Amino acid sequence: DMKVTQMPRYLIKRMGENVLLECGQDMSHETMYWYRQDPGLGLQLIYISYDVDSNSEGDIPKGYRVSRKKREHFSLILDSAKTNQTSVYFCASSRGLNNQAPLFGEGTRLSVL
């Protein structure tokens, strides 16, 4: 079953705490993404990964880092979370060749208090 799985689905953290968002996919997709979604701003690309240990900054990478040690797994890390990082985070994956539409996970709703 083709699926992108995000954990956790909901998360509440205090300002300054570290946050780890996990994403997995079972399709052997080469490319994986992390987006955040805020009202009126659409989907903003944080990081993109083209394969294991091949990560590139997206449009808003500041305050985030990523890790991709296995093709099926892509993590987003917030070191010392800030209140303005409260958002909905979506992971997505796609085949690497010839532009394919990403398949999105269910999202993680993060609140930083």
Place this chain on the structure above:
Amino acid sequence: GEQVEQLPSILRVQERSSASINCTYENSASNYFPWYKQEPGENPKLIIDIRSNMERKQIQGLIVLLDKKAKRFSLHITDTQPADSAMYFCAASGYGGSGNKLIFGTGTLLSVKP
């Protein structure tokens, strides 16, 4: 960075009428244009896409048009139903430094009134 402009941001139509959403992109090398539908509390889901070797594509009541010269593409929903009410996002392919990426528009909130 590259941007995709999407208009309108809010669209209200009467049931059974048509709805149109327009997007423009900056990069003439963009060659792939997907459209996503997102219902409240859910993830975006692909509904239709078009590549630059086509000018028009239709899947049932969804029509996508692409004008490469004007760097413009649009989604037309014919015979709208209340179930079409959702957020819609357009996207255009771009270059992400090490490979391709997608650039999303800011979304259109479609409301179909019975």
